[in-house]
Amino acid sequence: MPFPTISRPRPINTRFEHGSDASVSLSSPVTHKTSAQLSLEHLLQGTTPGVPAQAKSGSVSSTKARDAKPRLLLMGLRRSGKSSIASVVFHKMPPNETLFLESTTRIQKDSIHSFMDFQVWDFPGQLEYLEPSFDLEDIFGSLGALVWVIDAQDDYLDSVARLNRTILTVQQYYPGINIEVFIHKVDGLSDEYRTDTFQDIVQRISDELSDAGYENAPVHYYLTSIYDYSVFEAFSKVIQKLIPNLSTLENLINTLGNNCGFEKTYLFDVLSKIYIASDTRPVDMACYEMCSDYIDVIVDISELYSWDHPDRKPKGDQIQEAESHVVLHDETMIHLMEMNKYLCLVSVIRNSESKEKRGLIDMNCRTFQDALNDVFSRSWEQDEQST
Numbered sequence: 001m002p003f004p005t006i007s008r009p010r011p012i013n014t015r016f017e018h019g020s021d022a023s024v025s026l027s028s029p030v031t032h033k034t035s036a037q038l039s040l041e042h043l044l045q046g047t048t049p050g051v052p053a054q055a056k057s058g059s060v061s062s063t064k065a066r067d068a069k070p071r072l073l074l075m076g077l078r079r080s081g082k083s084s085i086a087s088v089v090f091h092k093m094p095p096n097e098t099l100f101l102e103s104t105t106r107i108q109k110d111s112i113h114s115f116m117d118f119q120v121w122d123f124p125g126q127l128e129y130l131e132p133s134f135d136l137e138d139i140f141g142s143l144g145a146l147v148w149v150i151d152a153q154d155d156y157l158d159s160v161a162r163l164n165r166t167i168l169t170v171q172q173y174y175p176g177i178n179i180e181v182f183i184h185k186v187d188g189l190s191d192e193y194r195t196d197t198f199q200d201i202v203q204r205i206s207d208e209l210s211d212a213g214y215e216n217a218p219v220h221y222y223l224t225s226i227y228d229y230s231v232f233e234a235f236s237k238v239i240q241k242l243i244p245n246l247s248t249l250e251n252l253i254n255t256l257g258n259n260c261g262f263e264k265t266y267l268f269d270v271l272s273k274i275y276i277a278s279d280t281r282p283v284d285m286a287c288y289e290m291c292s293d294y295i296d297v298i299v300d301i302s303e304l305y306s307w308d309h310p311d312r313k314p315k316g317d318q319i320q321e322a323e324s325h326v327v328l329h330d331e332t333m334i335h336l337m338e339m340n341k342y343l344c345l346v347s348v349i350r351n352s353e354s355k356e357k358r359g360l361i362d363m364n365c366r367t368f369q370d371a372l373n374d375v376f377s378r379s380w381e382q383d384e385q386s387t
């Protein structure tokens, strides 16, 4: 196998900046935001649904609304796997170590500063958030998505009933809410049992909601496990729904892919390895896994060799972004290019003619990089003008 070529051993951003705390006001570390990041944040705040008066048990100051970041709520019964999902996806915890996680007793609020800022709230399974003592606006205001985790290895009837109660209460005040159901821990189930469980859960939820008069509820289902890539894939889909310019990004990636002969392309958030956009060809888990693993390789190599060596002399102008490709034993080529502080583009190329045209690939990826920053900054400018 040819050795991977790395144009510039400089670390692509390898660290999420987390502000983890359990109080309502989140402490954000000082970070320098890119205009793309700022524009997304701004846009997302602009799209936060308005809150009807019934939902508020107290008044919400305009400052609070302005400071709100899109929020992902992780809910479900006790021991369903919520904290494990948050730890594995956002804190790089090895799945086996989740065995030692203690039960959550207070809402865990995690501020994620990446290509866009958002929060992940991990709810204790036993919390009765629908009781009148809880302020629905505090919990569901500025909501990006409600992720409901069901333990598929356990009896799930209680979980389904509680989810339906939550949906029926919350949708009265926040009708546009995204409800994402993770049918979780499926690693322990046979293929057949997995499919049956999936169908049964979907059927129960939709039947009960229809019986309660809520037809076509916006509920999406995913089979997940922390022991494979499925939870990353599911989180990718959840996060993508929060990205206002997703279709533009997909069009750009499609155009890039067509021009360069890419079989599949993913735009990854480097640290979480959630992909925020991809081309619109069918999902290919094997490709996704390969690309995701390749990021680890490059990050590791970059971390090992990118430190400032006093005796190292630059040989001419250096390109700003990390770039690398590798050709595997089956002649598949993986190409990676860092786009900005948080994002990198990883493509799979199988067409032998396309592999020869590396100059073209580089040039097109750079054009894509400009367009990517343009997409974000343009919406930022528009938002600026309208305020």
Ligand SMILES: Nc1nc2c(ncn2[C@@H]2O[C@H](COP(=O)(O)OP(=O)(O)OP(=O)(O)O)[C@@H](O)[C@H]2O)c(=O)[nH]1
Pocket (backbone or CB within 6 Å): 076, 077, 078, 079, 080, 081, 082, 083, 084, 085, 097, 098, 099, 100, 101, 102, 103, 104, 105, 123, 124, 125, 126, 184, 185, 186, 187, 188, 224, 225, 226, 227
């Ligand atoms: N087999 C399997 N076990 C999992 C998976 N995800 C989580 N677990 C295990 O499930 C147990 C409970 O996980 P937690 O993440 O603590 O569950 P939780 O929903 O946060 O629990 P509370 O904090 O009590 O609400 C742990 O022992 C995890 O290792 C999975 O995908 N597969």
